[in-house]
Amino acid sequence: MAEKILEVKDLAISFKTQYGILKAIRGVSFDLYKGETLAIVGESGSGKSVTSRAIMGLLAGNSVYEGGSVMYAGRDLIQMPEELFHQIRGSKISMIFQDPMSSLNPIMRVGDQITEALMFKLKMPKAIAKRKAIELMESVGITEAEKRYYQFPFQFSGGMRQRIVISIALANNAEILICDEPTTALDVTIQGQILDLINQLKKERKLSVIFITHDLGVVANMADRIAVMYAGKIVEIGKAEEVFYNPQHPYTWALLSSMPNLATSKKLDAIPGTPPNMIYPPKGDAFAPRNKYALEIDYEEQPPLFKVSETHYAATWLLHPNAPKVTPPDAVIRLRNNRGSINK
Structure with a gap:
């Protein structure tokens, strides 16, 4: 390492x-x-740019550090x-x-x-x-x-x-x-x-x-x-090949499904809805209202980062041992089956 x-x-x-x-x-x-x-x-x-500006110490005067290092x-x-x-x-x-x-x-x-x-x-x-x-x-x-x-x-x-x-x-x-x-x-x-x-x-x-x-x-x-971010949290992180070819979070699935790919003429899948208003942060998983794979617990409790491999983690209740098995979108399956087809 x-x-x-x-x-x-x-x-x-x-x-x-x-x-x-x-x-x-x-x-x-x-x-x-x-x-x-x-x-x-x-x-x-x-939260991507806010994170980077925090590292540089370049946040606006109305910012408040609530914790962390x-x-x-x-x-x-x-x-x-x-x-x-x-x-x-x-x-x-x-x-x-x-x-x-x-x-x-x-x-x-x-x-x-x-x-x-x-x-x-x-x-x-x-x-x-x-x-x-x-x-x-x-x-x-x-x-x-x-x-x-x-x-x-x-x-x-x-x-x-x-x-x-x-x-x-x-x-x-x-x-x-x-x-x-x-x-x-x-x-x-x-x-x-x-x-x-x-x-x-x-x-x-x-x-x-x-x-x-x-x-x-x-x-x-x-x-x-x-690292994939949504509503101020990292929802998935791993090696590039893990996130592209074995994504686990529905938000990552949605991002990959909306990505142009010259290997197919299929129309892009837009992500429904809009991100939440973080003045009123959601009780459970922030992506749940836009997630067709959402479980009841997603609306009640934020998921922890589940370990997929030593280098790959995702915060989705779908990785809980008792969760139902779901099939990722077609675009994600195509990527998995056609490694190397991603375009710059």
Whole structure:
């Protein structure tokens, strides 16, 4: 087993709103190992981005930590004073966001933005930082880097802007890279290029990556492990091949059934209903009202994480020894019978 680099345990986060307390994260636990890519997958509002921002210490002012810990290098980031956290954020743990323009200064040359990051965090002299910035631009696939160093963000395409953001995130030799839906705003071709780039940089720099997405298909060929989130909880976690080819939770079944697959012309299955209002969290399994396989107990009691294998767990009462046996949807059975048919 690879060395553990990050440990999130029983993390619980709420937000104060004008309508009441919103329970955004409800006891999330997972580990991140050196050199692996952990994908966190779920619909909008499932808690993926809140979890990643909690790791970075970037939550809004109305957030409340209800409990839990985020352990890195023997320290709990949740309890760490901001002046110490500031030394880790961007240096040891970096993050790239969905919209690169939210990370770039529109009136500052892109090269200067990378140079400034190197000078600020690594205390490099400006001339050395500039040379390093050009090398970083080249390393993320930007051609004519010496010329483009002097250009502004609006002179770059969406994919190229994302490459600039990646170069800034890696400027300080971070160990952990958190990618929060970094390809959502890009077309399919450019999306594939950015995914390949992240994979390449992960291997070259021995990075540990947390990849946030709503689309299981995006991480099919890059994730080592997958955590599926719903209503602020992890409902299934395991190796990528376990989650894709032996999924156990009905929500994972629903996500896989709604994923495009070029191997079949069958129409996609939409997930009925909407996620619950977490100002009024449900008593039982939050997915029960949308789950055609729901049992009576699902409406009364939250299921624990049942062990499927040493590396695979799922929170569904269908795994209880006394539960009735149900057949997964056709799309899930097709995936199981046609390994390797998943498309990026």
